[in-house]
């Protein structure tokens with residue numbers, strides 16, 4: 001069901017989006033606690049049963065990769081299950097992004113679930129955060145595209161359980177190719193770069209967009 005095409009849609013869509021976000025909050029708390037817990041095995045076994053019961057409830061009706069979530073709206077940029085920013089995603093920290101002039105600013109705190117080296121973030125997580133933030137900056141510049149290259153320089157480990165501040169900006173636009181650079185720092189020491197990245201993004205030709213996303217796009221406009 002899609003809020004734009006269903007007459008009872010707007011209220012239903014608002015409720016569903018709220019429910020998706022609330023479930024996302026609960027899942028993120030669950031994932032973090034499941035990582036941090038030192039509870040006895042009895043409690044782990046009981047929790048496993050409860051989680052399996054919740055999964056059975058959610059599995060009654062599911063989509064596959066050829067259809068968009070009914071809560072999403074590509075034209076409005078609503079992607080509730082984006083694994084970096086999505087409020088409905090159990091995997092997303094989530095990263096909160098805002099645009100200040102030509103600067104894109106991201107904030108998040110990574111929990112123990114994102115641990116790589118003890119007490120620090122997994123390096124792949126830093127690359128994920130920066131890919132998303134750079135992609136947002138590129139999109140905000142009016143030239144959205146897909147990542148074709150991401151160079152990441154790890155200068156110091158990124159601490160967990162510590163508010164982070166990420167920044168990105170577009171540095172060059174060359175035909176269909178856009179370059180953006182960004183960094184991760186802590187909110188307490190925003191001028192000390194922990195991880196820096198430069199990404200190249202390519203705007204899709206109409207043919208490429210049709211080939212890669214045509215089926216999904218069609219299913220989105222049919223929904224309702």
Ligand SMILES: CCCCC/C=C\C/C=C\C/C=C\C/C=C\CCCC(=O)SCCNC(=O)CCNC(=O)[C@H](O)C(C)(C)COP(=O)(O)OP(=O)(O)OC[C@H]1O[C@@H](n2cnc3c(N)ncnc32)[C@H](O)[C@@H]1OP(=O)(O)O
Pocket residue numbers: 074131132133135136139144145146147148149174175176177200202204205208209213214216217
């Ligand atoms: C339902 C519709 C949805 C539409 C969404 C479309 C785009 C997304 C838009 C907005 C995103 C918004 C927010 C950001 C969100 C998330 C950020 C994360 C982004 C990602 O997570 S995204 C996933 C990972 N990403 C991929 O999955 C890409 C795999 N890739 C390909 O699918 C092809 O690569 C393709 C189709 C992109 C290009 O097709 P191709 O490769 O054939 O290139 P083509 O011939 O078109 O060239 C064009 C110019 O790009 C240059 N070029 C190409 N590759 C280069 C490279 N590596 N380095 C330097 N320059 C390169 C050429 O040299 C030429 O430059 P020049 O014109 O100057 O010669």
